[in-house]
Amino acid sequence: MAQTPHRSTSRVLDIFDLLSTTMEGFTLTEIAQALQSPKSSILPILQTMASRNYIDLDYRTNRYTIGINLFCAGSIYHNKISINRFIDLEMQQLTRRTDEACCLGTLEGDHVLFLHRTDAPDAISCHKSPGQTELACLGAVGKCLLCDYKLDELTELFFKDGGRLPPQLNLYRAHIQMEETRITNLAYEYGEVEPGIQCVASPIRVQDRVVAALGVILPSFRVNPEKAMTAAKALPVSIQKIENILSTTDESLDEVFSLNGFKNL
Template sequence: MATTEHRPTERVLDILELLSNSEEGMTLTELAKALNAPKSSIMPLVHTMTARNFIYMQKDTLRYRIGVATYSVGVAYNNRKTSLQFIQQEMNNITALSNETCQLGIQSRNMVLYIAKKDSPQPIRLMSSVGKQLPLYCTGLGRALLAYKSEEEIRSLFPEVLTAYTPHTIATINDLLKELELTRQRGYAVEHEETNLMVNCIAVSLDYNNAPIAALSISIPTFRISESKEKKAVQILWEAKQHIETHFKMYGVDFGN
């Protein structure tokens, strides 16, 4: 399939994404392997990114990590009045009403990228972080984003057999397609202990111009979940969805895909 992406630019962004999700950092050899590219083509990019402080190399381990310039870019974005800030205000309200953790994600290829989070005030709560990526197929946020894609689009994103992270993970494309049909019928996505045991997620898409650009979720530990609590979570999310999508219509969107 034809692509409009510029290969060197694409690799720079791939390097940033890889390092942002690597706690231990990566060597040049590991980066080249992950990108399926020769080290000779990666090295000039890495040198330039290092010189500009977007990444840095630990001299004792020769591992590259995400650099301070990426923080500066993020701060500049966060300091603007954005649609993301409006969503974060709604997320504060969601957590206040549900007493549980609220998360916001967007699609990044076949992954969901977590871009905002409001923690539950409860002492026992979901441990996750902004910037993390998880597969679309086994997360509530991911399924909310996938639900209205065509079967062809979904099959192009994943292999027939999917990685199972827990005994509860949907592990085939056909089972995923069935679950996405249920998601469309319900109007929201659910995930019960498929990425982490004891963690459940209810999610809704955030739509703009009749297409999902992000998804919003409430995460509930298994020992606190019940039918009534799940029903309340759906109601809270749907009210927030309506507020946010009204804001999109009035002011547009400056994030997402």
């Protein structure tokens, strides 16, 4: 029998999740709005967490940030697991939030190479699985990986050595979608790669360079506006956490974002 989450404990963890997405922190009002809770309920929790040094309050800006005690606990955990394991755990959390499978891919030539996937209990089979590839200008993950490319760079990538695109694909229109992704950090597909499979994805950046992309796989038969919105809101939170941990690692990104990196998870 599933247990009902303890409300106060859940709020503490929600605050940790929220503060872990930014270095600038959030005000009481912003935290209350993000958690959809009254400030009168959130403030005592924040005061207790601050008194125990798990969060900090900057009295000049009234912004709360991660505190030294949480940093120490996180540092121990960071040394305990690999970056690949951290990404796997974050993808599992994203799967639980959306009740859908999540996929991670990187660019290999003009194709997306899928590296890792986490499945919900009722996930369906599709090609977005480790070791599989798809043409990068077709799907949401590929549009994220190519979102910084200029049109002439895309032309060189896809048409060099006599390359050809599917007749239904217009590279100029695909480039416009990639430009939108660069601005919004979200890309979408609606069955362009596989009939009945939709996807929403976000790019993962290290030092402003796209190194991978994370997507939520949405089977068309159970997609609704609420589910699509949940995925679009949850993705940036997971992306920020992954980018934060990547910014502190000494591990080789080429090794992290490889099939071998996720092989033994």
